[in-house]
Amino acid sequence: MKAPLLASIDIGSNSVLLLVGRVINGKLHTELQRKETIRLGGALDSERNLEPSAMERGLECLRRYAALIAHIPPKHRRIVATQTLREARNRDAFLHQAQAILGCPVELISGEREAALIYQGVSSLLPASPERRLVVDIGGRSTEICLGQGSHLEKAISCPIGSVACAQRFFGDGVLHAERFAAAHAHAHALLRTHMADWNNATWEQVLGSSGTAGAISKALHQAGYPAGEITRPTLFQLQQQLILAGHIDRLPLQGLREELRPVIAGGVSVMCAVFDTFQLQHMRIAQGALRHGVLFDLQQSIQSGAAPAA
CATH class of the missing domain: 3.30.420.150 (Exopolyphosphatase. Domain 2)
Structure with missing residues (x-):
């Protein structure tokens, strides 16, 4: 049976990154990568709200990514958001729209969980x-x-x-x-x-x-x-x-x-x-690996074990 095609998206403070690939015998076979510099992290106002223009830049990027992964089942996608959205007071508005665009949950992960996934992404490619x-x-x-x-x-x-x-x-x-x-x-x-x-x-x-x-x-x-x-x-x-x-x-x-x-x-x-x-x-x-790689490997392990990914 062919390894499933998986997609991970890292909604970061500077860039939004997409990775599509298969994990075969523990090795990542990349089929598509995209990176767009959105700079959400520079768009928090004095009250720690994400500015509407930045929010729309991020959502437009996710619409482009959604078209690229339309052929991948939602259960084979995993999207994470990091520090800027951890800080943003109006993050729920962004996360709700992002989830609707991508057709799957968008996980706001903790800093410690982000670090663990980064380590997994780096070590998995070494x-x-x-x-x-x-x-x-x-x-x-x-x-x-x-x-x-x-x-x-x-x-x-x-x-x-x-x-x-x-x-x-x-x-x-x-x-x-x-x-x-x-x-x-x-x-x-x-x-x-x-x-x-x-x-x-x-x-x-x-x-x-x-x-x-x-x-x-x-x-x-x-x-x-x-x-x-x-x-x-x-x-x-x-x-x-x-x-x-x-x-x-x-x-x-x-x-x-x-x-x-x-x-x-x-x-x-x-x-x-x-x-x-x-x-x-x-x-x-x-290192070649990063958060998006760790997210994809973690998703693959969750699918294999039948468990939900850790938040």
Whole structure:
């Protein structure tokens, strides 16, 4: 019997991502991927309501995705929403319309559940290994950090700081002064420290960066002549210095940086620098897996076991 076609959608703070594929003998065979930068995370007003224009951008994206997965039964789809909708006071209005468009539930998952699914997505696309892994995923409004061995997750935290939120708070006018980076770093570092009280004795052999911020930083470094698919402490802090020398996001010399990432790259670099300092990292490799992969693998396991997916 042929493995069923599955679809997962990650409604994130910066992007909405679609993944369609089959899991055959534990391996993902991807048939379709889509990513649209919607930037919901930059559209929360002073009362933490999602602005109507942003809500409509998100719903229009989901209408396009619904057409792409119309041939997939609703029971073989899984859609999750993350930090921006965790924060939004009017999230129910968005979630209700999204569910009607997609024809299946839209799950608002907790930060800890998001971290667990990220770890599952990353580990599922890696070869079996006894190495202990630290996985870092800097999103638009939250950062998930996971520690595990092989496919087994041991610890996970979700910290309410991300590239969009940091960029809005410290670089909203586009100015990239050293003092702004210092303030952003201190803020992110303090938030991270409050969430990792029981991590003092944690150890790992491998550090992996998942999702958009890590990928964008790695690509910017590769365009500057550094090895592809990795971030090191010296190159990361050199990139921060390059942003400071540019002085403004309109003067960024970064080749290969997608235009929609220009307003948030300083926030992403600041959070990544704080992660490197908090965990005393020297090197990070970019992972292929991310939340959408974990959601799809989790769905496949739920179908096999006949159980409902964990919320």
